[in-house]
Amino acid sequence: xxxxxxxxxxxxxxRDATQGLTFSMDxxxxxxxxxxxxxxxxxxxGVTSLRDTPVSGxxxxxxxxxxxxxxxxxxxxxxxxxxxCMVEVTEGMTVRRQAGAALLGxxxxxPAAAGQAEQTA
Amino acid sequence: MSPVDLAxxxxxxxxxxxxxxxxxxGLRVLVVDEQPQPGGQIFRAIGRADxxxxxxxxxxxxxGAELVSAFQGCGAEYLPGALLWNVEREGAGPLLLxxxxxxxxxxxxxxxxxxxTGAVERPVPVPGWTLPGVTTAGALQIMLKAHGSVAEGAxxxGAGPLLLxxxxxxxxxxxxxxxxxxxxxxxxxxxxLPHLAGPLxxxxxxxxxxxxxxxxxxxxxxxxxxAGGFEILGEAAAxxxxxxxxxxxxxxxxxxxxxxxGVVPNxxxxxxxxxxxxxxxxxxxxxxxxxATCATTEPxxxxxxxxxxIGGAAAAAxxxxxxxxxxxxxxxxxxxxxELAALRAALARDRAVRPFLEALYAPAEEVLAPxxxxxxxxxxxxxxxxxxxxxxxxxxxxxxxxxxxxxxxGPCQGRTCGPAVSALVARARGISEGEAGYFRIRPPLKPLPxxxxxxxxxx
Amino acid sequence: xxxxxxxxxxxxxxxxxGGLHGCATALAAARRGLSVTLLEKDTIxxxxxxxxxxxxxxLNRHPAELELSHLSMRLWRRIDQITGHDCGFQQAxxxxxxxxxxxxNRLEGRAALVRELGYxxxxxxxxxxxxxxxxxxxxxxxGALASFDDGFAHPHGTTLAFAQAARRAGVRxxxxxxxxxxxxxxxxxxxxxGERVYLxxxxxxxxxxxxxxxxxxxxxxxPVEPIAPMMLVTSRLPAFCKAVxxxxxxxxxxxxxxxxxxxxxxxxxxxxxxxxxxxxxxMAELARSAATATEIFPIMRSAVIVRAWSGIEGxxxxxxxxxxxxxxxxxxxxxxxxxxxxxxxxxxAGEVMAALxxxxxSPIPLDAFSIARFAHGAPSIPNQGEIP
Numbered sequence: 015x016x017x018x019x020x021x022x023x024x025x026x027x028x029r030d031a032t033q034g035l036t037f038s039m040d041x042x043x044x045x046x047x048x049x050x051x052x053x054x055x056x057x058x059x060g061v062t063s064l065r066d067t068p069v070s071g072x073x074x075x076x077x078x079x080x081x082x083x084x085x086x087x088x089x090x091x092x093x094x095x096x097x098x099c100m101v102e103v104t105e106g107m108t109v110r111r112q113a114g115a116a117l118l119g120x121x122x123x124x125p126a127a128a129g130q131a132e133q134t135a
Numbered sequence: 136m137s138p139v140d141l142a143x144x145x146x147x148x149x150x151x152x153x154x155x156x157x158x159x160x161g162l163r164v165l166v167v168d169e170q171p172q173p174g175g176q177i178f179r180a181i182g183r184a185d186x187x188x189x190x191x192x193x194x195x196x197x198x199g200a201e202l203v204s205a206f207q208g209c210g211a212e213y214l215p216g217a218l219l220w221n222v223e224r225e226g227a228g229p230l231l232l233x234x235x236x237x238x239x240x241x242x243x244x245x246x247x248x249x250x251x252t253g254a255v256e257r258p259v260p261v262p263g264w265t266l267p268g269v270t271t272a273g274a275l276q277i278m279l280k281a282h283g284s285v286a287e288g289a290x291x292x293g294a295g296p297l298l299l300x301x302x303x304x305x306x307x308x309x310x311x312x313x314x315x316x317x318x319x320x321x322x323x324x325x326x327x328l329p330h331l332a333g334p335l336x337x338x339x340x341x342x343x344x345x346x347x348x349x350x351x352x353x354x355x356x357x358x359x360x361x362a363g364g365f366e367i368l369g370e371a372a373a374x375x376x377x378x379x380x381x382x383x384x385x386x387x388x389x390x391x392x393x394x395x396x397g398v399v400p401n402x403x404x405x406x407x408x409x410x411x412x413x414x415x416x417x418x419x420x421x422x423x424x425x426x427a428t429c430a431t432t433e434p435x436x437x438x439x440x441x442x443x444x445i446g447g448a449a450a451a452a453x454x455x456x457x458x459x460x461x462x463x464x465x466x467x468x469x470x471x472x473x474e475l476a477a478l479r480a481a482l483a484r485d486r487a488v489r490p491f492l493e494a495l496y497a498p499a500e501e502v503l504a505p506x507x508x509x510x511x512x513x514x515x516x517x518x519x520x521x522x523x524x525x526x527x528x529x530x531x532x533x534x535x536x537x538x539x540x541x542x543x544x545g546p547c548q549g550r551t552c553g554p555a556v557s558a559l560v561a562r563a564r565g566i567s568e569g570e571a572g573y574f575r576i577r578p579p580l581k582p583l584p585x586x587x588x589x590x591x592x593x594x
Numbered sequence: 595x596x597x598x599x600x601x602x603x604x605x606x607x608x609x610x611x612g613g614l615h616g617c618a619t620a621l622a623a624a625r626r627g628l629s630v631t632l633l634e635k636d637t638i639x640x641x642x643x644x645x646x647x648x649x650x651x652x653l654n655r656h657p658a659e660l661e662l663s664h665l666s667m668r669l670w671r672r673i674d675q676i677t678g679h680d681c682g683f684q685q686a687x688x689x690x691x692x693x694x695x696x697x698x699n700r701l702e703g704r705a706a707l708v709r710e711l712g713y714x715x716x717x718x719x720x721x722x723x724x725x726x727x728x729x730x731x732x733x734x735x736x737g738a739l740a741s742f743d744d745g746f747a748h749p750h751g752t753t754l755a756f757a758q759a760a761r762r763a764g765v766r767x768x769x770x771x772x773x774x775x776x777x778x779x780x781x782x783x784x785x786x787x788g789e790r791v792y793l794x795x796x797x798x799x800x801x802x803x804x805x806x807x808x809x810x811x812x813x814x815x816x817p818v819e820p821i822a823p824m825m826l827v828t829s830r831l832p833a834f835c836k837a838v839x840x841x842x843x844x845x846x847x848x849x850x851x852x853x854x855x856x857x858x859x860x861x862x863x864x865x866x867x868x869x870x871x872x873x874x875x876x877m878a879e880l881a882r883s884a885a886t887a888t889e890i891f892p893i894m895r896s897a898v899i900v901r902a903w904s905g906i907e908g909x910x911x912x913x914x915x916x917x918x919x920x921x922x923x924x925x926x927x928x929x930x931x932x933x934x935x936x937x938x939x940x941x942x943a944g945e946v947m948a949a950l951x952x953x954x955x956s957p958i959p960l961d962a963f964s965i966a967r968f969a970h971g972a973p974s975i976p977n978q979g980e981i982p
Contacts, residue, residue: 015390019283019308021185047282049183054282062267062372062390068830068854069516073371075267077513077551079274080176081169081581082255082401084546085265085513095546095582095829095898102171114830221877233877409872529758531637531769538644538750541853546829546900578875582829582898585858589888589895592881 016058037107046103053079053086053098056109064088064098065112087112138229138244139165139212141462144219144404145251147175148199148448149440151206152455153249154213160463160470164211165243167234171215173203175253176273177448180281188283191307193300195448196280202452220579222248222408230435233578233591240587247435247462250405250423251455254398254441257420257498258555259293260505263367264394265513268374272301272395285310289391290376292316292365294323295496298395299347306354314357314387316378318396319499321361327495340488359385363501367392396498400442403550406576408433414569417493418445419503420554421573427479429458437462450485453478503558511559512552514545519559526563532572533557546582549574599784599791605631605766607951608785608794610773610808612636613643614749614937615929616800617756617767618944619951621677624763626952631792632757632765633785635772635804636871639753642802642936645905647825647847647859648749649838650938653688653716653741654704656914658962659939660713665958666942670745676941678762679755682748684852687837691724691731691738691890697842701739715741730834730893739842746838746849749937756944773801776811778923796925796951803868803908805916805930809965813922816931816968817911822866822873822904823859823934824880828897830854839890846886856897858887861934864904873904907934915939917947917963918956927951928965 035046039061046055053076056064063073064086076086079099086098089110098109141157143150146168157164166173174181178199189197207213214236221233229244256271263269272291278284285308291298294317302315320326331338351358365378368386375388399420402412410431411424422444429437439458440451457478464470505511507520517540530536533543533556542556543549549556553574560571579588607623609616612634620632634640650670652663674680692698701718708716717740724738725731761767775786776797785792799808806818831854839848847859860883865874880902888894910916910931920926929947932939950956 015287016278016284017287017310019187019191019279019285021187021283049180050282054278054284057278058282058284064267067516072265072516073267074265074513075372076270077274078256078271079277080255082547082550083513084550084582087546093896100169221875223874223877529754535637535750535754538639539754544827544900546898548900577901577903578877579899579902582900584895585826585828585884585897585899586888586895588826588877588881588899589885590881591878592885 015060018058035103035105037103037105037109039109040111050103051099052088052090052101052103052107052109055103056098063111066114068114071114136244138246139163140466141165141247141249141459142167142230142232142243142245143249143251144168145175145253145440146170146173146206146213146215147177147251147253147440147451148202149253149442149451149455150175150249150251151202152452153251153439153459154211155205155209156456156459157463158209158211160460160468162459162463162466162468165245166211166213167217167219167232168215169218173206173213173215174199176277178203179277184280188279191304192279193304193307199448218581219404220581220583235583235587239590246466247437249437249439249458249462250408250442251438251440252401252404252442253451254445255401255550257396257399258551259394259396259502260509260511260519260555261365261367261394261502262506262509263369263373265510266367266369267372268369268390269367269392269394272297272393275391275393276301276304279304279308286391286393288313288389289393290314290316290387290389291393291395292318292362292376293395294319294499295395295397296344296492297398299344299351301393301395302351302356303347306351306356311351311354311356313389314359315351316359316362316365316376316380318362318365318378318502319497323495327491330491330494340492365501396502397496398441398445399554400444402442402573403548403576404580405431405438405442406573407578407580408436410436412573414567415444416567417490419498420445421557421568428461429454446486446489450482453482453485457482504562511555512540512542512545514547514551515541517542522556522559523563526560532560533574534572536560537574543574548576548581596786596791597789599793601793604782604793604795605629606794607631607796607798608633608783608792609798609800610785611800611802611804611930612638612757612767612769613641613800613802614639614753614756614940615802615932615943616798617753617760618940619798619800619929619947620765620767621756621760621763622944622948623951624760624765626948628952630760630765631794632760632767633771633773633787633792634767634769637769638757638767639750640871642905642907642932642934643753644750645825645903646749646907646934646937647849647857648682648746648937649688649847649849650683650745650747651688651741651838652744652938653739654690654840655935657707657711658914660708660711661958662939662942662946664713665946666939667744669941669945670747670938673747673752673941677752677755677759679751679758681752681755683745684747685743685745687727687740687742688744688840689719689724689727689738689740689837690840690842691728691735692842693735693890694843695736698737701737701842705739715743717741727837728835728839730891732890732892735890744838747937752940773808773811776808778925783925796927798947798951799920799926799928800930802930803866803906805908805928809916809920809928812920812926814920814928814965815970816916816928816965818908818931819911820866820868821907821909821934822864823907824862824864824875824883824902824904825857825859826880826884826899826902828856828858828894829900831856831897834893835891841886841890844886846883846890848887848891855900856894858883860886866906868906871906873906875902875904907932909933915963916965917943918950918960918965921966921969
C-alpha cells in the first residue's frame with residue numbers, strides 16, 4: 015500500500031495539490047490528485063497490474079516510473095501503448111488495461127473475411 | 136529557421152546549468168525535456184514540493200529549487216513534455232533535431248547539441264523481478280518527490296547510495312522499510328577503503344553514510360548484509376523475498392520490492408547519435424568517449440552530467456556550466472579562461488571520491504550473471520538461459536542476439552536489458568563488455584506514432 | 595609482414611562475402627565436393643543480408659530473374675532440409691494493390707506478360723477478391739495482382755543457417771577478413787587479407803555493395819551503387835494481414851509478422867557510407883513510406899514505430915544482378931548487385947553459381963546477368979529499371 019504524506023499548510027504549494035480528480039480504470043472509479051501520473055494514481059489506489067504481456071500474458075505493473083522501461087503500457091482515452099507514468103491524470107480520463115498486443119479498435123474480422131473468400135471462390 | 140546556438144536535451148542539473156550559463160553569455164538556447172517540469176529525475180517535481188515533502192526528501196533535494204528558479208528565469212526556449220526522437224545532418228550544415236510535442240513533430244536546426252539525459256538504473260535481473268509490485272528504488276523516490284506518496288512495508292534490495300538514502304527518506308516519511316537487503320559481498324567497505332586515498336571528501340562521504348545507517352537502524356529497520364541467492368516470490372504479484380544472509384535463509388513478506396544496484400549513463404541518445412563509447416571497468420558501465428571539452432566523437436555533440444560518467448548532481452551542474460561556456464568560447468563569445476579553469480578544478484575535486492564509491496558499490500556478480508530462468512529482456516521475455524544457449528550456438532554479440540531472440544526489440548528498445556545482455560555476452564565469451572559490444576541503437580529514440588512520421592511527408 | 599601461404603591449404607573455391615549469396619554458394623559448392631574458404635570482412639549477414647525486409651517474392655520480378663526466382667521458391671519450400679533450420683520461412687501471398695484504373699492497367703499488362711513467358715503464378719484479383727485477402731486495405735484500392743505461394747523468411751537467421759550448414763559441410767568461413775588484394779599467379783588466386791594470403795583455384799565475388807571494388811581487383815568493371823533502403827517496424831498489433839503487400843503505383847513493402855509486428859519498407863533511400871559500414875536515415879524520406887502505409891492501411895494510423903533501420907545494398911543501373919564468369923581473369927566469378935531484392939534469389943543463386951564454378955556450365959541461362967554488359971565499350975549501359 016502507498017500512503018500520501020501530509021501536506022503542510024504553509025510553504026510553496028500547488029494550489030490544486032489536494033484537489034481531487036476522478037478517472038476510470040476498466041470501469042472502476044479511481045481518485046487522483048492534480049499532478050498525479052496515471053501510473054502513480056493507480057499504484058496509490060492499490061492497482062498493481064496494468065497489462066498482460068504480448069509474449070506470455072504475464073501481468074506487469076509500473077517499474078521505473080521515468081519513461082524508460084515501457085512496462086506501464088495502458089490504453090488511455092482510446093489510444094493504446096501509452097506509458098502510464100508519462101501521462102498526467104485529467105478529469106474523466108478513461109484508462110483500460112492492455113491485454114497482449116494492443117487493440118486497434120477496428121474489427122478487422124480476418125477469419126470472417128477468409129470465410130467470405132471461400133464463398134466467392 | 137536559423138539554427139539555435141545550443142540545443143540541450145534534458146532539464147536536470149546539467150541541462151539547467153548549461154542553459155543558464157549559455158544564456159549569460161548571450162547564446163540562443165533551446166531546452167527539450169520529456170517531463171512537464173524542470174528538475175530531471177534528481178530534482179523531480181521540486182517546483183511543487185511543500186515543506187513537509189522537502190523535509191522528508193532532505194537537503195540535497197531541496198538545494199535544487201534555486202537552480203530550477205534560475206533556469207526558469209534565464210530566457211532559454213524551453214519545451215517541456217517534448218521528445219527528441221531523431222537527429223540528422225545534411226553535409227556540413229547544422230544538426231537537424233526532430234522533436235515531438237503534443238501538436239506533432241517539428242524539425243529544429245541547432246549548431247550544437249548537448250546531451251544531458253542523465254543516468255538510468257542498472258538493471259537488476261533477479262528471479263521474480265518482472266512481477267507487479269517490483270520497482271526500481273528510483274521509482275519509489277519518484278513516488279515521494281512527484282506524488283508525495285510512500286510505499287509501506289517495502290523491502291529495498293541491492294547496493295548503492297540511493298538504497299540507503301531512500302530508506303532514510305521513507306523513515307522520515309513515517310513508513311520505514313521492512314528491510315534493507317545488501318546483495319553482494321559482505322565486506323564491501325573493506326574492499327573499497329584502499330581507494331580512499333586521502334581526499335577529505337571521501338571521509339566526509341563515509342561519515343554521511345554512517346549517519347544514514349544510524350538513522351535507519353534507529354528506526355528499527357533490519358539491514359541484511361552480504362545477501363546472496365536473492366529472489367522475489369509471488370505469482371500474479373510480488374508477495375515476498377527470499378535470500379541467504381549470515382549462513383541462513385531469510386524470507387520476508389512484502390508487496391513492494393525496490394531494486395537498485397547503482398546507476399549507469401543513459402546511453403540511448405549518444406548511441407543513436409553514433410558517438411563512440413568505452414567500457415569503464417571501474418564504473419562497470421559504458422560511457423561516451425569525451426574530450427576535456429565534453430565533446431563526443433560526433434561533431435557538434437557534447438555530453439554533460441551523469442550521461443558522461445556517473446558523478447552526481449553537483450558535478451552535473453558544474454559540468455553543464457563548463458560545457459556551455461566552452462561551446463560559447465568556440466562560438467566566439469567572451470569567456471574568461473579563469474572561470475573555465477576554476478570549473479575544471481572543481482570538477483576534479485568532485486571526481487576524486489569516485490573510485491572509492493565505485494568500489495564500494497560495485498554490482499554484485501549474481502546480478503551480472505543471473506540464473507538461466509531469470510528474465511533478461513523484460514519486453515520480449517527472453518531469459519538468461521536462452522541468451523546463453525544462443526551464444527553457445529555461435530551468436531557473436533548483442534546485435535545478433537537481438538536479431539535471433541528479439542531481446543532489445545521491444546518497446547523499451549533495449550534500455551532496460553542492454554547492459555545485462557552485454558554483461559552476459561562478456562561472461563559467456565570470456566571477454567570484456569567493451570569487446571562484447573552493445574545494441575546498435577537507431578531512431579526513433581522512443582516509439583513514435585506512425586501517423587506522426589507520415590505527417591512529415593506532407594511538408 | 596605478409597605470412598607465406600601454405601600451398602597445401604589451397605582451396606578449390608574462395609568466396610568473398612559472407613552474405614546470403616556467399617554462404618549459399620559456399621554450401622552448394624561444398625556439397626559438390628569442393629573445398630571452400632569464405633572470407634567475410636565484418637560478420638556473417640552484417641549488411642544487406644541481415645537488414646532486408648525478408649520478403650520472398652516471385653511477383654513483379656524483372657523477366658530476366660523469373661527462372662531463377664521460381665527455382666529458388668522451390669528451394670525455399672524445403673529450406674529446412676537444405677539448411678537444417680526453418681529460417682522463419684512462411685508461405686504467404688504477395689499482393690500488389692492498385693489504387694487507380696491506371697494502376698489496374700499496369701498490373702493487367704504485367705499479368706499478361708508473365709503468362710506469355712509461361713508462368714501462371716501471377717493472377718489478377720478483382721476488388722472484392724482483394725478485400726477478401728486484405729480486409730484492412732483502404733477504400734480507394736480497386737484490385738490487385740497476386741502470387742499466392744510466395745512468402746517471407748528471417749533474413750539474418752536464414753543467412754546464418756546457410757553459414758552454419760556450410761561450416762558443417764566443411765567450409766572454412768572466416769570473419770573479420772577484408773580482402774585487400776587479389777592476384778592470379780597463373781595457377782592459383784592469391785587473396786590477401788591483412789597479413790594473410792589465401793590460395794584458391796577459383797574465386798567468387800559475392801561482396802554485395804562492395805562487389806564493384808572486388809570486381810575492379812579482378813580487372814572487371816561494374817557500376818554498383820551502394821544504397822541504403824530504409825525500413826521501420828512497429829510494436830505488436832493483433833493479426834490483420836497475412837499477405838505481403840506492395841502497391842502498383844508507388845514504392846511500398848508492408849508485412850505483418852507472425853508475432854504481430856509490422857515491417858514497412860518501400861525503397862526510400864537513406865544515405866550509404868560503405869567505407870564506414872554506416873548508413874544515415876533520412877526521416878523526411880522514410881516519412882513517405884509511413885504515409886503510403888497509412889494511406890493503404892488506414893488502421894495503421896495508431897501504430898507505433900519501435901525502430902527504423904537500413905542496410906547497405908548494391909544496386910545496378912538496370913536493377914538486375916551481376917552473375918556469371920568474370921571477363922578479365924580466369925577462374926573468377928561474380929554474384930552480387932542484387933539491387934535490394936536478392937534475398938529470395940539466394941538459395942537458387944547459390945546452387946546455380948556452384949554448378950557454374952564446378953562444371954563450367956550453369957543449369958539456367960545467366961547471359962542477362964553477365965558483367966560484360968558493363969564493360970567499357972559495351973554497346974550501352976542498360977537503362978535504369980523501375981524499382982519494384
